[in-house]
Amino acid sequence: MTSSSVAPVGLGEIGSFDHECDVLVVGFGAAGAAAAYEAAAAGADVIVLERASGAGGSSAQSGGELYLGGGTSVQKACGFEDTPEDMYAFLEAALGPHADTEKLRLYAEGSVEHFEWFVARGVEFKPTLFTGHAWMPFTDDGLMWLGEGAWPYNTLAKPAPRGHRPAAPGFAGNVLMRELEKAVTAAGAATHTDTVAANLVLDGDRVAGLVARKFGKPVTYRARKAVIVTTGGFVDNEEMLADHAPALLGLGKVSDGLDDGSGIRMASAIGAATRRMGVVEISMTALPALVARGMLVNGRGQRFVNEDVYPGIYSTHAILEEPGPYWGIIDEEGFEDIPPGDLWQVQPKYVTETLAELEESLGMLPGSLEHTVEVYNRHAENGEDPHFHKDARWLRPLKSPFAAVDPRDGFFGSGAGKGSGAAGFTLGGLHTTVDGEVLDVSGEHIPGLYAAGRASSGMHGEGYISGTSLGDGTFFGRRAGKAAAREE
Amino acid sequence: MTSSSVAPVGLGEIGSFDHECDVLVVGFGAAGAAAAYEAAAAGADVIVLERASGAGGSSAQSGGELYLGGGTSVQKACGFEDTPEDMYAFLEAALGPHADTEKLRLYAEGSVEHFEWFVARGVEFKPTLFTGHAWMPFTDDGLMWLGEGAWPYNTLAKPAPRGHRPAAPGFAGNVLMRELEKAVTAAGAATHTDTVAANLVLDGDRVAGLVARKFGKPVTYRARKAVIVTTGGFVDNEEMLADHAPALLGLGKVSDGLDDGSGIRMASAIGAATRRMGVVEISMTALPALVARGMLVNGRGQRFVNEDVYPGIYSTHAILEEPGPYWGIIDEEGFEDIPPGDLWQVQPKYVTETLAELEESLGMLPGSLEHTVEVYNRHAENGEDPHFHKDARWLRPLKSPFAAVDPRDGFFGSGAGKGSGAAGFTLGGLHTTVDGEVLDVSGEHIPGLYAAGRASSGMHGEGYISGTSLGDGTFFGRRAGKAAAREE
Numbered sequence: 001m002t003s004s005s006v007a008p009v010g011l012g013e014i015g016s017f018d019h020e021c022d023v024l025v026v027g028f029g030a031a032g033a034a035a036a037y038e039a040a041a042a043g044a045d046v047i048v049l050e051r052a053s054g055a056g057g058s059s060a061q062s063g064g065e066l067y068l069g070g071g072t073s074v075q076k077a078c079g080f081e082d083t084p085e086d087m088y089a090f091l092e093a094a095l096g097p098h099a100d101t102e103k104l105r106l107y108a109e110g111s112v113e114h115f116e117w118f119v120a121r122g123v124e125f126k127p128t129l130f131t132g133h134a135w136m137p138f139t140d141d142g143l144m145w146l147g148e149g150a151w152p153y154n155t156l157a158k159p160a161p162r163g164h165r166p167a168a169p170g171f172a173g174n175v176l177m178r179e180l181e182k183a184v185t186a187a188g189a190a191t192h193t194d195t196v197a198a199n200l201v202l203d204g205d206r207v208a209g210l211v212a213r214k215f216g217k218p219v220t221y222r223a224r225k226a227v228i229v230t231t232g233g234f235v236d237n238e239e240m241l242a243d244h245a246p247a248l249l250g251l252g253k254v255s256d257g258l259d260d261g262s263g264i265r266m267a268s269a270i271g272a273a274t275r276r277m278g279v280v281e282i283s284m285t286a287l288p289a290l291v292a293r294g295m296l297v298n299g300r301g302q303r304f305v306n307e308d309v310y311p312g313i314y315s316t317h318a319i320l321e322e323p324g325p326y327w328g329i330i331d332e333e334g335f336e337d338i339p340p341g342d343l344w345q346v347q348p349k350y351v352t353e354t355l356a357e358l359e360e361s362l363g364m365l366p367g368s369l370e371h372t373v374e375v376y377n378r379h380a381e382n383g384e385d386p387h388f389h390k391d392a393r394w395l396r397p398l399k400s401p402f403a404a405v406d407p408r409d410g411f412f413g414s415g416a417g418k419g420s421g422a423a424g425f426t427l428g429g430l431h432t433t434v435d436g437e438v439l440d441v442s443g444e445h446i447p448g449l450y451a452a453g454r455a456s457s458g459m460h461g462e463g464y465i466s467g468t469s470l471g472d473g474t475f476f477g478r479r480a481g482k483a484a485a486r487e488e
Numbered sequence: 489m490t491s492s493s494v495a496p497v498g499l500g501e502i503g504s505f506d507h508e509c510d511v512l513v514v515g516f517g518a519a520g521a522a523a524a525y526e527a528a529a530a531g532a533d534v535i536v537l538e539r540a541s542g543a544g545g546s547s548a549q550s551g552g553e554l555y556l557g558g559g560t561s562v563q564k565a566c567g568f569e570d571t572p573e574d575m576y577a578f579l580e581a582a583l584g585p586h587a588d589t590e591k592l593r594l595y596a597e598g599s600v601e602h603f604e605w606f607v608a609r610g611v612e613f614k615p616t617l618f619t620g621h622a623w624m625p626f627t628d629d630g631l632m633w634l635g636e637g638a639w640p641y642n643t644l645a646k647p648a649p650r651g652h653r654p655a656a657p658g659f660a661g662n663v664l665m666r667e668l669e670k671a672v673t674a675a676g677a678a679t680h681t682d683t684v685a686a687n688l689v690l691d692g693d694r695v696a697g698l699v700a701r702k703f704g705k706p707v708t709y710r711a712r713k714a715v716i717v718t719t720g721g722f723v724d725n726e727e728m729l730a731d732h733a734p735a736l737l738g739l740g741k742v743s744d745g746l747d748d749g750s751g752i753r754m755a756s757a758i759g760a761a762t763r764r765m766g767v768v769e770i771s772m773t774a775l776p777a778l779v780a781r782g783m784l785v786n787g788r789g790q791r792f793v794n795e796d797v798y799p800g801i802y803s804t805h806a807i808l809e810e811p812g813p814y815w816g817i818i819d820e821e822g823f824e825d826i827p828p829g830d831l832w833q834v835q836p837k838y839v840t841e842t843l844a845e846l847e848e849s850l851g852m853l854p855g856s857l858e859h860t861v862e863v864y865n866r867h868a869e870n871g872e873d874p875h876f877h878k879d880a881r882w883l884r885p886l887k888s889p890f891a892a893v894d895p896r897d898g899f900f901g902s903g904a905g906k907g908s909g910a911a912g913f914t915l916g917g918l919h920t921t922v923d924g925e926v927l928d929v930s931g932e933h934i935p936g937l938y939a940a941g942r943a944s945s946g947m948h949g950e951g952y953i954s955g956t957s958l959g960d961g962t963f964f965g966r967r968a969g970k971a972a973a974r975e976e
Contacts (some may be wrong), residue, residue: 004930005930005932006930007759007928007932097734098737099733146616242586243761243762244766246586246949246950265930268756268761268929269754269759269928269929269930271495271759273756273764274768277765277766278732278766279604279766294748301876320809322809323807327933365875368875371863375855375859387788387853441494441756441757442494442495444493444495461734
């Protein structure tokens with residue numbers, strides 16, 4: 001995808017607009033839906049632009065997890081106590097270092113209300129807990145753990161599961177988006193599909209509308225109050241990746257294929273500030289249930305993390321900081337202990353009687369993996385993991401026969417992530433206030449311009465947990481929608 | 489340092505300008521000097537703005553190394569053959585991954601000519617090689633190694649030393665800048681000191697000048713041809729670090745204290761694109777001569793690099809990717825082998841008879857450092873380092889008594905880098921063509937706007953070698969100055 005011009009257009013250059021509204025929302029993923037709903041509910045005349053032929057975006061293709069807590073009805077029904085303080089403390093560490101504490105504080109404090117907002121919009125969450133250890137359950141349980149019980153987070157906050165899932169097995173993002181789309185329409189917002197935003201319209205310093213293209217022809221929109229940019233991240237734009245997040249070059253893309261950063265570019269063209277453009281989330285196809293029962297090692301045969309953390313954390317850590325290739329190491333007993341539903345058809349690449357043979361198969365130096373396993377076993381015997389603090393329930397000395405699993409083989413024999421064994425998306429974007437106001441590089445609000453979702457830099461520092469992107473996109477999308485509707 | 493407004497000013501808002509010129513260079517460090525010289529030499533009427541009371545900037549406070557090669561007269565006099573191809577191959581790897589190959593190619597091919605340009609400007613380089621292994625020699629030798637002979641670079645290119653140093657012991661940046669300042673003045677450029685650039689002046693889409701402040705009062709400059717931004721990086725701007733390069737928060741700053749990103753912000757305010765804003769260079773006060781003879785380990789007692797690479801590489805790797813604290817480990821024989829001139833008054837923090845005692849002093853798990861040293865010694869015995877490939881001349885089994893050196897103690901007992909033991913600067917900045925033209929986010933040149941030096945993203949990917957910042961700043965500064973002088 002190559003760059004196209006995103007230079008702004010002056011209001012005077014447009015004779016009459018094809019469409020007018022109060023609030024123009026650009027992009028109909030979860031953030032756009034939340035913004036459009038609240039703006040329309042506040043009485044604004046709202047149009048939502050979507051470049052695809054229907055609502056959904058990357059949100060609809062996601063797992064649908066929403067990171068929510070502080071004492072939701074689902075948490076209570078499953079027998080968990082939780083507080084905004086514990087939720088905040090967990091997220092500050094897990095999304096850090098350098099999480100946005102102001103956004104995070106609001107998010108934790110508003111989380112129960114935000115959960116209820118989804119319920120009121122028709123999103124169903126079953127009050128049952130998924131007890132496996134997986135990227136995503138293939139059950140319709142409404143609640144799951146996302147590493148809250150793992151070290152060091154369990155020393156910072158009382159653990160509680162906060163992964164809230166719409167009632168659907170597997171990928172539930174489409175269920176979430178179906179309900180949000182209905183709510184947006186019911187609130188009175190109009191949706192214009194097959195319409196690609198191209199350039200912001202400026203009235204002096206104020207954003208006053210937008211030029212879009214529909215089937216190649218220009219369509220102009222006047223936004224009397226504001227434009228809200230919810231166009232997603234930029235993982236699908238190779239140029240932007242090279243410029244800002246080269247770590248993702250060559251990896252798979254977690255997106256609907258349309259996350260090309262167009263909104264970030266349109267806003268930057270009028271002097272909007274960006275933030276943390278290099279921060280990325282990476283998922284390796286390294287099976288959580290397997291590496292927790294065994295170990296995850298780098299290309300030197302060394303462990304580097306407690307394997308029971310949220311798998312995005314070990315994935316991002318591995319790809320950004322450890323030498324590859326990465327291997328899941330397990331023994332027969334551990335492999336057979338994996339619940340079939342959590343196995344995702346993963347198979348060992350090598351099985352050997354001795355670690356020396358395994359080292360040879362993996363191209364590791366003699367003694368390297370042997371030493372790692374020796375240290376691991378010696379302490380696991382006592383239920384301890386002094387370097388990395390994996391929880392005792394996963395600790396057991398590994399014994400022959402041993403197996404190595406290659407994340408590059410992917411899940412479900414699909415070759416998902418084949419080649420790199422990892423896929424990612426971007427977390428950096430436009431610099432916004434807690435009300436979604438886009439700041440310019442002088443730190444001033446750009447009048448009439450808002451952003452939310454992955455087109456903006458959200459609560460995240462350099463870490464990520466499932467459900468915090470749909471979560472902060474909708475939470476701050478709602479705030480942006482309300483604030484935009486209040487504009488004069 | 490807090491944000492100030494960098495919003496552009498319209499040409500019409502300025503009645504008459506206080507000063508007029510063809511080319512206005514903003515910042516009198518090495519990049520600004522190179523740009524100003526070439527613009528003036530091409531016949532342009534040039535003014536250089538400098539916010540301090542004299543020329544120099546961070547360049548004058550630097551070591552003064554210039555990364556040059558391909559067969560300079562100094563290299564030849566010292567008995568080294570070199571080619572642009574070998575220089576390119578080394579830099580592509582050492583400044584990578586993701587080095588800018590187009591800029592790098594020009595730089596390597598133009599390097600001998602660039603060296604001669606410095607000589608013609610009066611910069612003296614002694615044709616002698618510094619044979620120690622240090623961050624910087626305290627001799628006046630004109631040539632030094634910067635890791636060219638270390639693995640894996642020695643497998644990619646024929647090694648040759650390319651660190652060219654002006655004839656001065658220790659920090660030689662002031663010598664370099666003294667000659668460049670003289671050359672700029674001799675070429676006819678005027679210098680306005682104590683003058684801080686504040687806002688670009690726009691004539692439609694074209695940069696037409698600049699509003700500055702001198703002792704608090706506005707001073708306006710009309711630039712008939714172009715403004716060249718050479719204001720340096722942003723390590724001194726805490727807000728920008730938090731937004732773009734949080735890894736440097738809390739570390740020392742390699743700068744003159746004025747690298748506040750003002751030029752990057754002024755240009756971004758008119759829609760200029762930035763590139764690689766998160767990329768940083770970090771220097772640890774871990775003594776090269778010591779860790780090469782012993783080892784550098786992370787907080788788990790593990791090695792992670794061949795310690796004979798350019799020390800910026802092990803420093804940046806350590807701080808960004810390895811768990812701290814970091815320790816230089818050596819034995820008595822190794823310590824006593826360090827030439828006094830390369831010791832920089834570094835002293836062991838702990839000396840013990842056994843590695844078990846050392847592990848206890850360092851708070852490492854029993855057996856961890858012992859294992860690292862056992863593996864190291866076993867292979868060093870055979871002159872091998874199979875994991876990391878340190879050169880055989882540094883390899884020797886370490887034996888009791890052992891010592892640990894803490895980088896946080898700094899060099900020369902000065903507590904330099906105390907606390908963090910590391911200092912850094914930023915490598916990201918404005919997105920420029922090879923002629924210094926600043927690109928907007930649509931990929932178009934912004935008419936009348938150029939940049940060079942650390943206000944721009946240069947040849948660097950995610951790596952760094954001494955002398956590549958003064959090197960690319962002056963090389964592409966010269967190209968920017970020539971191109972700006974050609975503007976209509």
